[in-house]
Amino acid sequence: MRAFDFKAPASLDEVCALLAQYGSDAKLLAGGTGLLNLMKQELVQPAVLVSLQRVPGLDTLTVNGDGIRAGAGVRHRRMETDPALQQAAPLLAAAYGHVATVRIRMSATVGGGLAHADPAMDAPAVWRVLGATVHARSASGTRQIAADEFFEDFYTSVLEPEEVLTEVHAPLPPAGAGWSYQKFLPRSADDYAAVSVAALLALDADGRVEQARVGIGSAAPIPVLAQAVGAALIGQPPTAEAIAAAAELARDAVDPLDDLRGSAAYKRDMAVVFTRRALAEAAARARRA
Amino acid sequence: MSDPTVTLSLHINGTPWQGEVPANRLLVDFLRYDVGLTGTKEGCSVGVCGACTVRLDGRLVSSCLTLAAMADGAQVTTVEGLAGREDLKPIQRAFIEHGGFQCGICTPGQLLAAQALLETDPHPDEAAIKAWMMSNLCRCTGYYGILRSVQAAAGDAA
Numbered sequence: 057m058r059a060f061d062f063k064a065p066a067s068l069d070e071v072c073a074l075l076a077q078y079g080s081d082a083k084l085l086a087g088g089t090g091l092l093n094l095m096k097q098e099l100v101q102p103a104v105l106v107s108l109q110r111v112p113g114l115d116t117l118t119v120n121g122d123g124i125r126a127g128a129g130v131r132h133r134r135m136e137t138d139p140a141l142q143q144a145a146p147l148l149a150a151a152y153g154h155v156a157t158v159r160i161r162m163s164a165t166v167g168g169g170l171a172h173a174d175p176a177m178d179a180p181a182v183w184r185v186l187g188a189t190v191h192a193r194s195a196s197g198t199r200q201i202a203a204d205e206f207f208e209d210f211y212t213s214v215l216e217p218e219e220v221l222t223e224v225h226a227p228l229p230p231a232g233a234g235w236s237y238q239k240f241l242p243r244s245a246d247d248y249a250a251v252s253v254a255a256l257l258a259l260d261a262d263g264r265v266e267q268a269r270v271g272i273g274s275a276a277p278i279p280v281l282a283q284a285v286g287a288a289l290i291g292q293p294p295t296a297e298a299i300a301a302a303a304e305l306a307r308d309a310v311d312p313l314d315d316l317r318g319s320a321a322y323k324r325d326m327a328v329v330f331t332r333r334a335l336a337e338a339a340a341r342a343r344r345a
Numbered sequence: 346m347s348d349p350t351v352t353l354s355l356h357i358n359g360t361p362w363q364g365e366v367p368a369n370r371l372l373v374d375f376l377r378y379d380v381g382l383t384g385t386k387e388g389c390s391v392g393v394c395g396a397c398t399v400r401l402d403g404r405l406v407s408s409c410l411t412l413a414a415m416a417d418g419a420q421v422t423t424v425e426g427l428a429g430r431e432d433l434k435p436i437q438r439a440f441i442e443h444g445g446f447q448c449g450i451c452t453p454g455q456l457l458a459a460q461a462l463l464e465t466d467p468h469p470d471e472a473a474i475k476a477w478m479m480s481n482l483c484r485c486t487g488y489y490g491i492l493r494s495v496q497a498a499a500g501d502a503a
Contacts, residue, residue: 107415157479159398159458
C-alpha cells in the first residue's frame with residue numbers, strides 16, 4: 057500500500073474543511089473493508105486519508121413515524137440486528153445480514169456501503185426499493201440526493217470529492233407489506249451474488265397489488281430498480297401467473313457481465329427466476345390493507 | 346521526505362502501548378512486527394479467510410483490512426489476550442478436547458470468532474454456529490471439529 061497522510065478530524069466541519077482543501081487527492085475512510093482492499097491493490101491511491109473514526113454523531117439509528125434514519129457510521133451488523141429496524145423494515149435488516157460475513161458486517165458502515173457504489177453489494181438496491189434519500193454535506197452546504205439518482209456507474213456515485221455522506225433516510229414500508237430478499241450464490245456463502253433480488257409488495261383491501269417494488273443487485277453497473285416489473289403487477293391479485301409474467305420483465309431490466317458466477321445470458325435468466333421467487337415470497341407474506 | 350506517521354495510544358490485551366507507526370501500517374503487521382504478537386496470522390489479505398481476526402473494542406475485525414491508525418484509543422484483543430497459559434478459556438479447552446484444529450494456522454481467528462459468538466449468544470444452535478463461523482476458513486477443512494468444539498463450549502463463555 058502506498059504511503060498517505062492520515063487525518064482523523066473530530067468534527068464534520070473539520071472533515072469538510074479537509075475535503076475542500078484536498079479535493080480528489082483525499083479519500084474518506086470509515087470501516088475500511090471496501091477502500092483498504094482497493095488501496096492494497098493500488099487501484100486507489102489517495103494522498104490523504106480522512107478517517108471518520110473520531111467524528112461524533114454519525115452512528116445514530118432511529119426508526120419511528122418519520123421513517124428510518126441511519127447515520128453514515130452505523131455498522132452493517134447493527135442494521136442486521138436492531139430490533140426496531142427488523143420490525144419496521146425486515147427487508148433492509150435482512151439485506152444487511154446477507155453481506156459477506158459477520159466480521160465484515162462489524163466493520164462495514166451504511167455510508168461506506170453506499171459511497172463505495174459497488175453494484176454487487178446487498179443494501180443499495182434495497183435503499184432504492186424503499187425510496188430512500190441520501191444526505192451529503194460539504195463546506196458549502198448540505199444536499200439531499202434520491203437513492204434513484206445516487207449511483208452513476210461501477211464504483212461511482214454522484215458524490216463530489218468535497219462531499220461526505222452523513223445519513224440515509226427512508227420512509228417506512230407500508231404496513232402489512234410483504235417482502236423478500238433472494239441472493240443467488242453459486243460459489244460460496246460469502247461470495248458476491250450472481251444476482252440478488254429485493255421485493256416489497258403491498259396489497260389493498262381487496263387483495264390487489266397496490267405497490268410493488270423490485271430491486272436487483274449484481275446485475276448492472278448500478279443497483280437496479282426494476283420499475284417495469286413492479287408496474288406490471290399494480291391492480292392485480294398477485295397470482296402465480298401474474299407474478300411469472302411480471303418477473304419476465306426483469307430480463308431486460310438488467311445488464312449483467314460475464315464472470316465466474318455465470319455468463320451474462322445466464323444471469324438474465326436467473327434475474328427472472330429470482331425475481332419470481334422474491335415476488336412469490338413477498339406476496340405470501342403480505343397482509344391486506 | 347519520509348513517509349507520514351501517526352502517533353498511537355491504545356491497549357493491547359489490557360497493556361497500554363504508545364508510539365509512532367507509519368500511517369499505512371496495517372493492524373496485522375503492527376501487531377506482529379511492532380508489538381511482537383505473532384499469534385495473529387495473515388492468510389488471504391483481503392478480509393475473507395479470517396486468519397487475521399482480532400477484536401477491536403469487542404468487534405471482530407480483519408486486521409489485514411484495518412489500519413493500525415484505526416485502533417488509536419481502542420482496546421485490541423488478540424489470541425494472546427484470550428487467557429493465560431495455565432488458565433485457558435472454555436473455548437480453548439474445547440478446541441483441544443474436541444479436535445478443533447489441525448495445522449493450527451486458522452486457530453487464533455477461529456478462537457476469537459467463537460469467543461465473540463458465545464458472548465453474543467451463549468447457546469447457539471448448529472445453524473447459528475455455522476452462520477457465524479463461516480467467517481473463518483479452515484484449509485484443513487476441519488469444520489466438524491470446530492463445530493463440535495463450539496458446541497461443547499456453549500454456555501460456558503467465561
